[in-house]
Amino acid sequence: MISVSYAKHSDPAVAVRLCAAGLAQAAPQLLLAFCGGKHDPLAARAALREVFGPVPVFGGSAAGAIGRAGFGYSGFELGLIAFHDPAVTPQAVVTRDLLRDEHAAGAGLGAEVAGIAGEGDVVLLLFDSVAVTAPLRLHPASAIVDGFHAGFGARPLCLLGGGLLTDMNLSGGWVFDGEAVVKHAAVALVFPPALQAETAVMHGCRPVSAFMEITRIEGAEVYELDGRPALTVIERMLGLPLGGAKGHELTLCATLGEKQGDPFAPYDENAYVNRLILRANPETGSVTLFEKDFARGTRVQIMSRDNSLMLDSVRRGVQEINRVVAGTAPLLGLYIDCAGRGSARSGAPVEEAALVRDGLDPAVPFLGFYSGVEVAPFAQGRSRPLDWTGVLTVLRRRG
Amino acid sequence: MSETPQGALIGQLERELAYYRRECNDLGARLLRLQEEQSQTFREARRSRTVAKLIREAYRLADGDWTPQEIGVPMLEMIIENALCDGAALLHEEAGGERFRVTHAIGAGTEITGHRVAIPSPPEFFFTTARTPIEPPAYELTGILRLPYVLWAYDRPTGHALILGSRSESNVSRPFEPGDQELIEGALSVYIDIMLRKQAELDLRSAKAAAERASAARARFLATLTHELRSPLNAILGFAEMMAPESRYNPSLEDRGRYSALILDAAQYLLKLADGLLDYSHLEQALPSLAPEWLPAGQVLASTVALGAGEGQVRGVEIRLGLVEPALELCIDPVRFRQVLHNLIGNAVKFSPDGAAVEVSLARAEDGGATVTVRDNGVGMRPEDIPRALEPFQQLDQQAARSLGGAGLGLPIAKRLLEAHGGELLLDSAPGHGTTAMIRLPAERVRERPQD
Secondary structure, three states: OEEEEEEEOOOHHHHHHHHHHHOOOOOOOEEEEEEEOOOOHHHHHHHHHHHHOOOOEEEEEEOOEEEOOEEEOOOOEEEEEEEOOOOOOOEEEEEOOOOOOHHHHHHHHHHHHHOOOOOOOEEEEEEEOEEEEOOEEEOOHHHHHHHHHHHHOOOOOEEEEEEEOOOOOOOOOOEEEEOOEEOOOEEEEEOOOOEEEEEEEEOOEEEOOOOEEEEEEEOOEEEEEOOEEHHHHHHHHHOOOOOOOHHHHHHHHEEEEEEOOOOOOOOOHHHEEEEEEEEEEOOOOEEEEOOOOOOOOOEEEEEEEOHHHHHHHHHHHHHHHHHHHOOOOOOEEEEEEEHHHOHHHHOOOOOHHHHHHHHOOOOOOEEEEEEOOEEEEOOOOOEEEEOOOEEEEEEEEOO | OOOOHHHHHHHHHHHHHHHHHHHHHHHHHHHHHHHHHHHHHHHHHHHHHHHHHHHHHHHHHHHOOOOOOOOHHHHHHHHHHHHOOOEEEEEEEOOOOOEEEEEEEEEOOHHHOOOEEEOOOOOOEEEOOOOOOOOOOHHHHHHHHOOOEEEEEEEOOOOEEEEEEEOOOOOOOOOOOHHHHHHHHHHHHHHHHHHHHHHHHHHHHHHHHHHHHHHHHHHHHHHHHHHHHHHHHHHHHHHHHHHOOOOOOOOOHHHHHHHHHHHHHHHHHHHHHHHHHHHHHHHHHOOOOOOOEEEEHHHHHHHHHHHHHHHHHHHOOEEEEOOOOOOEEEEEOHHHHHHHHHHHHHHHHHOOOOOOEEEEEEEEOOOOOEEEEEEOOOOOOOHHHHHHHOOOOOOOOHHHHHHHOOOOOHHHHHHHHHHHOOOEEEEEEEOOOEEEEEEEEOHHHEEEOOOO
């Protein structure tokens, strides 16, 4: 059995007690906790220990949490997922080496998971997104996930996940690694083979340019598009200069998208891998992406966030999940929601998290968190890190 | 012309492609801008709605079962949730002005609750941005939450202030601006309004409880008074009648002397009772006006102990005074404080067996205050009876009261007098193990004697 609970309080001890009261049973075998980033992580961990005893706790900071009872991104939310039954409780594998080398750490994690995960098993990957705050550098999910795949091997796997943030401003992030509060860590939770996941990836971006080729790129830094400074190209599109603080606002409006499959096939939101723009760099004429998985020669389009598209996508995705799990006995609905989709940031007239919460079959125990990046199976293939998406997964027993 | 028809077609297709690319990019750019304008408009509208939402949600606190002190944190939670900032705090101006105490803080700066900050000439509204020079009052205000971007409002008449802070000006934490005055002042005024309302409710409840207590005390008073007055009056009347010239008893000279002594005892008891009643009645109606002065603690204790020593000798009870720091001074009303101490020592002596000792001592408290302790090893009382002992006319052991005297007003009077000093009276007791009475004085009434 899996139970979920949500609470909001500025005192983490009170939030934990409120959450504990909302759980179906008192003594879980494992806890997954998503803790608002304004909470003191050590105080939150101590409160969890005091209420639940020595039960291992995984998860970490979240820009906000989403539950049936409420949702928000004030930083005082707490979402708990409690696993009470060994038949549904995941095994955990942890690496604390992200700062040294994200790819190598991911590979180590993947290799260790390979030892316990079977073909098609469900694995939830969580890690702290922010590597360094000044200047801001993220732990690139693409490096971690590529490394994970390299370490795990070619067997099929349902890899899901999210980057953990303390807030929408990318101020920090931390991880509950089972025992303690740590940074620069990734946790892989390997679910028992008897479970399978149904996943819908909700998007919200639309191409607003012709294809352009990345002609110069270093890591996550895109210098040129079609031989012209990338920033000039984007500024021209937006019709405004992006120097100074405005560089950060790019995150709010545009992404670069790579279309998978036939580039001239009709628009399909599921065909795009979007990369958020972390900042504009007027000195170099470049833009820094959240991830570094684009390369020289990658053909991209400038994508506009489209709030109505986002909301339509959510409605469709939830409807699809409800259709797929109808008549089964779902164990858990987990929503990994890009923090930027919250209406305070996206400007959407409706909170899309509310659409998920209200639209998902009420029989499904549901919990979500606001993340920095999402990881999900992409185009029936390997899982990839995704930006500006909502990943809704329902766990159920294999039929 | 060397161009072939195929070449011309390719050229036309290339031009057409370029045209469509250009149109696609132009239309895309317009779409992007429209989308962004729409989002921006919505974000602006959201900010406007924030004020209304905050006020609506905050007023719900008025219906909750909160004390005025307790509404601070939920109020800040609502403010942070709606304003999406990194930290927030409520402050209250201390007497004298320009110094504020942080009464509540959440988010970044939680640890500053209880801290005091100096803000010379506090502005009624202020905010900082990346362009604000770090000079007063920006310097002081950004130091409160230790965040660079702050929004501040101060309500001069009530002395309450609210500050919000952000780490950055980008993304959701946009720069603060003059338009935010509505948000911060709205939030602060709602907080003050609810708090005053809660305070009024609390005062009302407290007044009601006091009225009920007074009513119960009056009922007890009437019942007790009847008994307390009748017994000595009966004795006076009875013995006076027996000694009257036309009395049929015709007492002997020796009996007359005994009766006179009994009449005198009863009259003295009545006088003591009347004094106690007057004193208590006065204290019940209003806090006594004290005339406090700084006095050497050792001297106050020693003189009061000496006063009680006579009664101790009569009952065979020794009163011991512990060591008191010579430089320690108490800011007390000398008459009233000695009255309290005398009452406690008198009680301790009264309830101690022959040959026992009563210990009087003084110790400094961790908070800078002081505790005067009067400890006896007498009959003691059950812990559950202690609250009753602090109420008027509540002699726990009526039989002992008869034999030992006292109308049950000493402890209630002592309690009221100590409350008037800003202190409190605590009792710790167990049957057969004696009673410890503790007088706690706050830090502002205790000091080391200033050096000349």
